[in-house]
Amino acid sequence: MTDATLRATPSTAREAKLVTYARLAKLDVFDYYLSLLVVLSAVLLPIGGFDLAVLVTLGLFGLGAVLMTASLVAFDDLTGHRDGSDTANYRANPTLRRARRKPLVTGALTEPEVVCFGWLTAIAGAAVFAVAVATAPHAPQWTVWLIAANFVVGIQYSYGLKISYHGFQEAYIAALGWVMVLAPYGLITGRFDGFVLVQALLFGLGPLLFGVYSNTNDIAGDRAVGRPTVAALTSPRGNRRFVAALSLGEFLLGAVASATGVAPWWFVLLMLPVTVLRIRQFGIGFGPRGDILRARAIGFTAHRVGAALLVAANLVLAVTK
Template identity: 60%
Template sequence: MTSRTEAGPFTSGIARPESKIRSYARLGKLDVYDYYPSVAVALSAVLLPVSGLPPATIVTLALFLFGAVFVIVAMVSLDDVTGYRDGSDAANYGPDDPLRNKLRKPLVAGTLTLREALGFGWATAAIGAVLWAAAMATAPYRPTWTVVLVVVLFVFSVQYSYGLKISYRGFQEVFLAGLGAALVMGAYGLAAGHFSGFLLVQGVLFGFGPLLFGVYSNTNDIPGDRAVGRPTVACLVSPKGNAVFIGSLSAAEFLIGAVASAVGIAPWWFVLLMLPVTVLRVRQYLTGFRQGDIMRARKLGFPAHRVSTVLLITANLIVGAGAAG
């Protein structure tokens, strides 16, 4: 049983409703895996022809993927520590918001103690650092820009809401998109050894996925975030301004692909291939701001991102098959 004293002031002190392993999995948000396919996007860009793929590439990308899992688990675990300490998670997952499952926040639910969460966060960060170092050591290529990117990515990730508290300084939205782009480019740089404008476009579009369910979460979390001074765009502007902001992000996602196709960074057909994502974004936006169901709109962001990821991989395979032929 977890006592009120162990769990802290924002929990009910009730008996533990689930196992420690389950609670740690919830702390690390292992059910939200949408950053991890970034490595599949990078792999698809170097996969064809298969006969020309160095065996070391697969080892490197596997290590990079496992490292990404541990680094992101550390990031979200330390984010929960900060959210618990400042009370924002208690506000956002409290009795006034029945749509949020409190068990997803083990510190608020009392299923883990603060000491356990901190230990888990730093242990997973250390494992992630070792795995990324191993990925760079085994990589067939180590361009300087990629090594610097991976190091910066690690340092910034663990300080997303801890240490420097990047998300508390007005950079949350940029970080959410930048993390996805950096994961794609980091994996690609180690596998290919050179920069690609087309892969950068894909990385940015990949990053828009987490961004475009993050901003809907922020819209729901305005009271709790304002109470602790977390300056998300949703907190800083009016409801209408926030709706315009999210609508502009949705339009920008389409325009990035359209401009890339128009200027030759991407194949001419790339913008057409990505149109299903635009359709899903329109549905997501109308659900959130026309029907007023923000949490359902947030949920719709997950399939939209996953469709986008599959289409990005498809684009790379088409390009690779053409080059191989």
């Protein structure tokens, strides 16, 4: 697929500008926002004591997260377009990775438009987060610092300091998921909980375990621009071991939590469907067929199943207390 072909897609040329900006913001990828359901399930019961202010806090935090993430991915696309990595990566597999998800690659948006969108959503996100903290039932200092640090680092992910270009990409992908659970829980309850921490860690591993498959697919493009992901820095064998370790670590986290009493004894059994999906994902991605993008798609399913099981775990625990 040539640059001319990428820019000559009729459907892209005709679509409304609003839809193009939605593509830029990656609004169809809602996986991080599932954290709101996980947190809600942890505080919902008993229903008689539920405070409607919780929904306001969750709604504001969620809106702030959407705006911040929109800014993050817009700046990520801007940097990827400027260094040529997005064009190279999307040209490599135009059927499975649709180029029109990258409006700069197709020419549907210009760089000034993306920069403006990135800063407007960043400013709006900061304002909404501030309102969420100011109106929350609780605002412990650790929660406020967590939100602020995550926001500052997120905007710098591929822009400004470009932390993802200095070896911290995988760490931030997971950390964003951790914050998306811990921060709103802290705003609502004012406390820190061991089982919620376990859930946050598992939730953050979900996006990481489809992100590392994306990185495996993008090795050539990332190496060309000096983006040091684990996949780009190591050998195929080293990368395979890294992904295997993450997949095993996800299972062990739940197992150890159940064994030590941080989580209910049955928690590790409840999460077994995710483990089965991880085994299948790894086999498809790193087995004889080496279908990395299909394995990546399974990662989305595994994360969504995992989020649903975390919700179930919270509800069962509340009912059986």
